[in-house]
Amino acid sequence: MPRRPSYNRDDLIERARDVFWQQGWSGTSLKDLERILDLRPGSFYAAFGSKEALYELALDTYAQQGFERLKTLARKIGPLEALKAHPKLVITNKQNAAKACMLAKTFLELHAQKHPLAERASAHLSRMEMLFSELFQQAQAAGEIGAQHKPSGLARRYQSDLLGMRISAERNEFDAQAIAEELSANLTNL
Amino acid sequence: MPRRPSYNRDDLIERARDVFWQQGWSGTSLKDLERILDLRPGSFYAAFGSKEALYELALDTYAQQGFERLKTLARKIGPLEALKAHPKLVITNKQNAAKACMLAKTFLELHAQKHPLAERASAHLSRMEMLFSELFQQAQAAGEIGAQHKPSGLARRYQSDLLGMRISAERNEFDAQAIAEELSANLTNL
Numbered sequence: 001m002p003r004r005p006s007y008n009r010d011d012l013i014e015r016a017r018d019v020f021w022q023q024g025w026s027g028t029s030l031k032d033l034e035r036i037l038d039l040r041p042g043s044f045y046a047a048f049g050s051k052e053a054l055y056e057l058a059l060d061t062y063a064q065q066g067f068e069r070l071k072t073l074a075r076k077i078g079p080l081e082a083l084k085a086h087p088k089l090v091i092t093n094k095q096n097a098a099k100a101c102m103l104a105k106t107f108l109e110l111h112a113q114k115h116p117l118a119e120r121a122s123a124h125l126s127r128m129e130m131l132f133s134e135l136f137q138q139a140q141a142a143g144e145i146g147a148q149h150k151p152s153g154l155a156r157r158y159q160s161d162l163l164g165m166r167i168s169a170e171r172n173e174f175d176a177q178a179i180a181e182e183l184s185a186n187l188t189n190l
Numbered sequence: 191m192p193r194r195p196s197y198n199r200d201d202l203i204e205r206a207r208d209v210f211w212q213q214g215w216s217g218t219s220l221k222d223l224e225r226i227l228d229l230r231p232g233s234f235y236a237a238f239g240s241k242e243a244l245y246e247l248a249l250d251t252y253a254q255q256g257f258e259r260l261k262t263l264a265r266k267i268g269p270l271e272a273l274k275a276h277p278k279l280v281i282t283n284k285q286n287a288a289k290a291c292m293l294a295k296t297f298l299e300l301h302a303q304k305h306p307l308a309e310r311a312s313a314h315l316s317r318m319e320m321l322f323s324e325l326f327q328q329a330q331a332a333g334e335i336g337a338q339h340k341p342s343g344l345a346r347r348y349q350s351d352l353l354g355m356r357i358s359a360e361r362n363e364f365d366a367q368a369i370a371e372e373l374s375a376n377l378t379n380l
Contacts, residue, residue: 022302026216098302104357105298108290111360112212122361153368156358160369164354167294168346170301171312178343179350 009047010061012037017058018097024109025055025117055106055117062102063124066090067131079135080144084187087162087180091169099169099176101162103128129159145190154190158183199237200251202227207248208287214299215245215307245296245307252292253314256280257321270329273322274377277352277370281359289359289366291352293318319349335380344380348373 019028019036030051034044048054073089074082091099098105103121110118133155139145145154161183169176209218209226220241224234238244263279264272281289288295293311300308323345329335335344351373359366 024216024299024302026214027299027303100298107361108295108357109214109217109299112214112288113217125361156365157369157372160354160358160366161351162354163357164350164352167298167353168350171297171315175346176350179347182347 012039012047013054013057013061016054017062017102020055020058021062021097021102021105024105025115026109052117056120059102059106059117059120059124063128067128070131070135074135074138078139079142080139080187083132083135083139083158084184087165087183088177090162091166091173091176091180099173100166104163104166125159129155132158149190158187202229202237203244203247203251206244207252207292210245210248211252211287211292211295214295215305216299242307246310249292249296249307249310249314253318257318260321260325264325264328268329269325269332270334270377273325273329273348274374277355277373278367280352281356281363281366281370289363290356294353294356315349319345322348335377339380 015036016033019032023032028051030041030044033039033051033054034041037044039047048057070082070086073085076082077085090096090101103125106121107118107125110121133151136145136149136151136154136158140147140149140151165176165179165183168179205226206223209222213222218241220231220234223229223241223244224231227234229237238247260272260276263275266272267275280286280291293315296311297308297315300311323341326335326339326341326344326348330337330339330341355366355369355373358369
C-alpha cells in the first residue's frame with residue numbers, strides 16, 4: 001500500500017487513541033506513533049509537540065466520545081434503558097480498539113508514578129460517574145427505580161462493576177457478555 | 191542507613207513483588223530492582239537471571255499467597271463467610287503494596303504485546319476463579335445459597351466485580367469500602 005500522509009488532525013488523534021488504548025503509555029513508542037500516523041519525527045512534533053501531549057488529546061477524545069455516546073443513547077431510549085444497554089455495547093462495539101476501558105488502563109499504568117495522565121484519566125472517570133448518577137436520578141424521578149436508592153451510590157457501584165466486566169472481556173468476551181446481561185438485569189430489579 | 195545486603199531469597203522476591211505490583215512491568219527498571227533488592231547487577235543476574243524471570247517468581251508468589259489466604263480463611267470461618275469477608279480484606283490489608291490486583295494490572299499492561307507474563311497472569315486469575323467457584327459450591331451444598339444458582343456463574347461475576355472494586359480502591363479507598371460492603375451483602379441474599 002502506498003504511503004499516503006493524512007492531514008486530518010482528528011483522524012490522526014483517533015488513530016493515536018486506538019494504539020494508546022491497546023498498548024498503553026509505555027507500550028507505545030514514538031516510532032510506533034510515527035508509523036501509525038504516517039508522520040516523520042519533524043511533522044509529529046510540529047503537529048502534536050510530544051507523545052504526552054498527543055496521549056492527552058487521545059484520552060480526552062476517548063472520554064468525550066464515550067460520554068456523548070451514552071448521553072445520546074439516553075435521549076433516544078431513556079436513562080434506565082441506556083444504562084442497561086451500555087455494558088453490552090462497550091464490549092461488543094467492533095470499532096473499539098480494546099475491551100478494557102482506556103481510562104482505567106491509563107490510571108492503573110501511570111498512577112504509581114504520579115503521572116499527570118493518571119490524574120486526568122481519574123478525572124474523566126469521575127465525570128463519567130457523574131453522568132451515570134444523573135441518569136439514575138432521572139430514572140428514579142420517572143419512577144423506574146425505587147426511592148430507597150441513592151443515585152450516587154448506584155453510579156459508584158455501576159462504574160466499578162463495568163470496569164471489572166471490561167477487564168473480564170479482555171480475557172474472555174463470551175463470559176463478559178454473560179456478566180453484561182447480569183449487570184443489565186440487576187438494574188431491572190431496583 | 192547502612193547498606194545491608196539481604197540473602198533471603200523469598201524476602202527478595204516479596205520485595206520485587208511489591209515494586210512490580212505498584213509500578214508495573216515497564217514502570218520498574220533494572221536499576222529500581224537492584225536498588226530495592228540491594229544487589230549489584232552481577233548478583234542480580236546470578237540470583238534471578240533476568241527481570242522477566244524475577245517478575246514471574248513475583249507474580250507466582252502473589253497469586254499463590256492470595257490463593258492460600260482465601261483457602262485458609264474459608265477453613266476457619268466457612269466458605270460463604272470467607273467470600274463475604276474477602277472483598278474488604280483485599281482493599282484494607284495494610285501490607286498490600288497496591289489496592290488494584292497485580293494479576294489484572296499485569297494482564298492489562300502486557301496483553302496487547304502478547305507477553306508470556308500476561309498469559310501467566312490470566313491463568314492465575316482462572317485458578318482463583320475456580321477457587322471462588324469451589325467455595326460457592328460448598329456454600330450451596332451447605333444450604334447457604336439457593337439451588338437455582340450456578341457456582342461457576344457466581345464465581346465469574348464475583349471475580350469481575352472484585353477486579354472493578356480494586357481499581358476503584360486505587361482511586362478512592364472510602365468509596366471502595368462501600369462497594370466491598372455491597373458485594374458482601376449481595377452474597378447474603380443469594
